[in-house]
Amino acid sequence: MSKLFSPATYRGMTLKNRVIVAPMCQYSAQHGFANDWHLVHLGRFALGGFSLVIVEAAGVTPEGRISYGCLGLWEDAQIAPLTRIVDFLHKNGAKAGIQLAHAGRKANSPIPWRGGFNETDAEKRDLGFEAWTSVAPSAERHSASYPVPEALDEAGLARVREGFVAAAKRADAAGFDMIEVHSAHGYLLNQFLSPIANKRSDQYGGSFGNRMRFPLEVARAVRDAWPKDKPAFVRISVTDWIEGGVTVADSIAYARELKAIGYDVVHCSSSGFDGAKIPVGPLYQVPLAEAVRKGADVPTAAVGLITTAQEAEQILEKGEADLIALARQALDDPNWPLHAMRELIAGDTYGNWPLQAGYAVRNKDRALGTTR
Numbered sequence: 001m002s003k004l005f006s007p008a009t010y011r012g013m014t015l016k017n018r019v020i021v022a023p024m025c026q027y028s029a030q031h032g033f034a035n036d037w038h039l040v041h042l043g044r045f046a047l048g049g050f051s052l053v054i055v056e057a058a059g060v061t062p063e064g065r066i067s068y069g070c071l072g073l074w075e076d077a078q079i080a081p082l083t084r085i086v087d088f089l090h091k092n093g094a095k096a097g098i099q100l101a102h103a104g105r106k107a108n109s110p111i112p113w114r115g116g117f118n119e120t121d122a123e124k125r126d127l128g129f130e131a132w133t134s135v136a137p138s139a140e141r142h143s144a145s146y147p148v149p150e151a152l153d154e155a156g157l158a159r160v161r162e163g164f165v166a167a168a169k170r171a172d173a174a175g176f177d178m179i180e181v182h183s184a185h186g187y188l189l190n191q192f193l194s195p196i197a198n199k200r201s202d203q204y205g206g207s208f209g210n211r212m213r214f215p216l217e218v219a220r221a222v223r224d225a226w227p228k229d230k231p232a233f234v235r236i237s238v239t240d241w242i243e244g245g246v247t248v249a250d251s252i253a254y255a256r257e258l259k260a261i262g263y264d265v266v267h268c269s270s271s272g273f274d275g276a277k278i279p280v281g282p283l284y285q286v287p288l289a290e291a292v293r294k295g296a297d298v299p300t301a302a303v304g305l306i307t308t309a310q311e312a313e314q315i316l317e318k319g320e321a322d323l324i325a326l327a328r329q330a331l332d333d334p335n336w337p338l339h340a341m342r343e344l345i346a347g348d349t350y351g352n353w354p355l356q357a358g359y360a361v362r363n364k365d366r367a368l369g370t371t372r
């Protein structure tokens with residue numbers, strides 16, 4: 001009996017298995033609107049057997065986008081193209097989630113594969129190029145290649161909070177089954193949590209209790225606005241991997257608060273600030289998911305260089321996490337769950353493929369003598 005292919009229920013959402021797609025920016029939107037790229041990119045994961053597909057970080061305000069190519073949920077017109085994606089995911093057996101995000105001082109970043117802001121005027125027109133001034137807890141830049149942001153005042157904080165709430169309502173209107181609040185990777189909420197970016201002297205800065213205040217205000221407001229029968233996840237950087245930054249113990253305390261507010265799963269990632277010393281390698285963040293799961297007594301999703309079916313099964317067997325999230329491995333093999341089933345489940349698993357493909361892949365494997 002495979003744990004990876006056993007169902008999991010969070011509030012009114014039952015996942016058919018425990019392998020989910022982590023949010024991945026595509027830098028392919030214009031003015032925050034989803035398009036055919038997003039439909040096909042995300043749709044293939046439903047066809048591949050993932051139980052939950054989490055749509056990339058969607059800016060809750062225009063200036064909260066990581067880049068001008070990122071999705072947004074700051075206006076009602078952005079709902080319809082997302083509904084088209086949600087409907088496709090549902091029709092093909094997957095639940096649909098979306099990550100609600102504000103990038104803070106890391107907003108207005110260049111598109112990664114371009115290696116900088118090198119768009120010609122013609123490209124700027126074609127790509128819907130936009131540039132803006134970013135906002136943050138403090139007027140401290142992320143690194144030498146980022147501009148100094150404006151520090152958020154009370155009105156600015158209210159605008160961000162309201163942006164998250166309105167975006168959650170739009171995600172519900174689009175038909176999403178879950179939302180994930182992005183509180184990781186050195187983006188705005190993480191900037192509040194970490195002393196590396198938060199130099200405030202008001203009630204939102206100083207002690208970890210004060211630094212948690214704004215992220216928890218946002219989390220609470222979002223949870224209140226999001227339907228009771230739908231689960232809310234939160235993504236955190238469990239450690240900054242920097243001396244003097246957020247520690248695992250801090251994150252356990254934060255996760256306890258989030259659980260008390262009504263967050264159902266803590267998606268455990270790490271880092272996001274310049275100068276981090278990250279011990280990258282297979283399964284490198286799994287111990288973080290385990291620490292939060294045990295320390296805060298909350299379900300966790302593990303993510304980060306999880307690539308094989310056996311590894312994923314073992315993480316669940318050992319009680320290190322409740323869900324397995326894949327990002328790059330899902331890009332590499334969008335049919336990863338269907339292939340993992342062949343390894344972990346005895347007998348004919350071709351019935352889990354889309355009807356249009358399962359019989360044909362079975363025939364191919366029979367012809368080659370590779371069926372189990």
Ligand SMILES: Cc1cc2nc3c(=O)[nH]c(=O)nc-3n(C[C@H](O)[C@H](O)[C@H](O)COP(=O)(O)O)c2cc1C
Binds near residue numbers: 022
């Ligand atoms: C192309 C790409 C885009 C990403 N975009 C996001 C994002 O929108 N939100 C987020 O929280 N993490 C994002 N991430 C991080 C992934 O969700 C994941 O945590 C990370 O890649 C580690 O998992 P992996 O080893 O399975 O790729 C992105 C990663 C990649 C490769």
